[in-house]
Amino acid sequence: MGSPGNVVLIDDEDRLVRVVCSWLESLGFTAHGFTLPADALAYLATSRADVVITGAHVADMSGTQLCACVRGLSDRPPPAFVALARETDGVAARAGYDAIVARPAPLDSLLHAITRLVPGERSPSVRPR
Numbered sequence: 589m590g591s592p593g594n595v596v597l598i599d600d601e602d603r604l605v606r607v608v609c610s611w612l613e614s615l616g617f618t619a620h621g622f623t624l625p626a627d628a629l630a631y632l633a634t635s636r637a638d639v640v641i642t643g644a645h646v647a648d649m650s651g652t653q654l655c656a657c658v659r660g661l662s663d664r665p666p667p668a669f670v671a672l673a674r675e676t677d678g679v680a681a682r683a684g685y686d687a688i689v690a691r692p693a694p695l696d697s698l699l700h701a702i703t704r705l706v707p708g709e710r711s712p713s714v715r716p717r
Contacts, residue, residue, distance in 0.1 A: 593638040593706035594618045598628045598654065599672065600647050608641075611695060617702075625649045625657070632658055637667040638706045641698070643691075644673040655684045668705035670698075 595617050599605050605621035612619040620637075622628035625646055632640070640658055644651045651671055659666040671685040672693055687701040 592616050593702070594636060595620070595702060596628060596632060596637040596640045596667070597621045598625060598640065598642040598646050599623065600643065608698070612702075615699070623647070625654055628654075629657055629661065632667075633661050636664065639670060639702050640667045641670045641672060641702070644671055651685070659684075670701045670705065672698075 592615070595612055597605055597608055597612075597619065598621075600623050602623050605623055609619040609621040620631060620635075622631065623646075625648070628640075640655075642651055642654050646654060649657075651673075655669050658669075668686040669684065671688045672691045673688055674691045686705055689698050689701050
């Protein structure tokens, strides 16, 4: 069976990026993490993502700017966008996010948002170990 989806995480907290990407990979996702928007945009200019997870503000870009830049990279349909936001009121509508997960994010809430947005029926579930 193939990957349940390609996820890109953009956040300026390096530890969060490493931990969440490792966790997503353990669930079978292909995950790419970036702490700088420019690096993520360079990757996304040549690679397809199903879901992009980003903070409401990363380095020198707002979530609104980041979403707009990703949408403008190609003629392909854009990925779905998930915001990791401390204040969720109005962030999704203002920035064009498809889902918002309150920060700090419980992993099951983040997984639910991702799997709801990944196309197809290949989404994993979290099982207690």
